[in-house]
Amino acid sequence: MAKRSFLASFSYAAEGIGYALKTQRNMRFHAVAAVVVITAAALLQLTWQRWLFLLVAITMVMAAELLNTAVEVVVDMVSPEPHPMAKAAKDTAAGAVLLTAIFAFVVAIIVFYQPVAAWLGSQH
Template sequence: MKSDSLLESFAYAAEGVRYALRTQRNMRIHAAAAVAVITAAALLHLSWGRWVVLLLAITLVMAMELMNTALEAVVDLASPEVHPLAKAAKDAAAGAVLLSAIFAVAAGCIIFFRPVMDLLGSGG
């Protein structure tokens, strides 16, 4: 069996991200939110530590969305008809995305609170 080169492996992974961006509305929403957060972080000159947490939160949400997309595709392939276990698997994967998104929003609120208050001059 022929193994793929490292470059081919990266190409397959990039295709997975492109597929999710092309077909999944929520992935596009997450990507737009990531661009907005990164732009705000750059404009506010956040510290490296704050950048690391933001990038981890962004990565977590987008990775969960990719896993959710993969799981949905596999479930649809294995069980094209409606089945309670298929629904449970899809709902659990969506729940993982939701939890990671809640974490990302909470982390963002904590990270941006002080810099935004300083910008507004209220000091909070």
């Protein structure tokens, strides 16, 4: 097998992200949610510590969604007919996405609570 160039590996990764965005409704939802959260964080001028927690949570959800997509594609390729083990693999991967999404939601509540409360307090 020929060695891939370092730059080519970035291209393949970008293709994978593009594939997920084009074919997976949940990936598009998470991407839009990330843009909304990042915009809100910028408007509220959050501290770098709060930014860090948000970016970790966003990255975890997006990475989990990419892995979920990979699992689904491979399972569909090797098991085109319904099978209990194929279902278990897909459900488990989806569970990982759900777990990270819940984590991200909790992080967002913790990160935004005080800045939003302060902003709302200054509006009166």
